[in-house]
Amino acid sequence: MRLVIALGGNAMTSGDGSARPEDQRTAIQGAMRSVADLVEAGHQIVLTHGNGPQVGNLLLKNEIAADVVPPVPLDWCVAQTQATIGRLVLDALDEELGRRGHPSRTAVIVTRTIVDRDDPGFLVPTKPIGRYATAEEAAAMQAHGQHWVEIPHKGWRRVVASPEPRRIPEVGTVRALLDDGFVVVCAGGGGIPTVRQGEAYVGIEAVIDKDLTAALLAEQVGADTLVIATDVDAAVVGFGTPHAEPLGAVGLAEIRRLASTGAFAAGSMGPKVEAVTRFAAHTGRTGVITSLPRIDDAVAGRTGTRVGPDPVPTGTVAT
DSSP states (O other), X not given: OEEEEEEOGGGTSOTTOOOXXXXXXXXXXXXXXXXXXXHHTTOEEEXXXXXXXXXXXXXXXXXXXXXXXXXXXXXXXXHHHHHHXXXXXXXXXXXXXXXXXXXXXXXXXXOEEEOOTTOGGGTSOOEEEEEEEOHHHHHHHHTTTOOEEEETTTEEEEEEBOOOOOBOTTHHHHHHHHHTTOEEEEOXXXXXXXXXXXXXXXXXXXXXOHHHHHHHHHHHTTOSEEEEEESSSSOEETTTSTTOEEOOEXXXXXXXXXXXXXXXXXXXXXXXXXXXHHHHHHHSSEEEEEEGGGHHHHHTTSSXXXXXXXXXXXXXXXX
């Protein structure tokens, strides 16, 4: 099968969220063991990934050095982290497949995601990024044109637009590499936020939800399955309550009903559920949410939250 696998931030950092270079290298090496299993099984693989901790580090460097060197824009930060994380993924996957005696052909594509310049998200930026800062620190960055808001009792935090992903220009390159037998890493961090100005492509200050970009990518490359890999085996209904229950196979109507009741937190599981729902609705195929070590089982239909367009048993408990 052709699979698009979206690796969450937990796959890129240590268990406590540390993003030191050695932590990232170790975490990615662990993640690639699961990916190598799928490559050995003969699947075509596209990998995409989060980059929150890595971009956070770059933003902090921007702030510290703002009086010395101009801060680089957010689209530059996304591009830099795509290349850095992609290189680590290539090294780790090549090493793992080499250890198994399996030929490895891997490639990283620095990937843009086109958004609409008139997307409503640009009118009132609301997506918080980076750390909390003092009023003085925020003022220094505001002088460079950034938007910051005060969060009561916490400090100041930068906010940016989070527009809808519309198109991935590099999708033809991804398809060609897949057809030639490569594992492809692309669209990291939701893709480099980009708008069109006539024939020109122009980077823009924004954050695109990585899971929604993964759904668009999976649709555009003709994936059989979209897998959102996170730190739990399945989405949970009633999370944090005595009635919490893992959600297994579920149809579109039911997953939309659950989402409309607020069953999935907006800042965590909500975008993942929306991503697999969009993919299933647009393609007639299956989107899966599961943990990284259980991707094999999820692809085979043995675990995870599986969202499909056809009537399937709803509320089935994932095993």
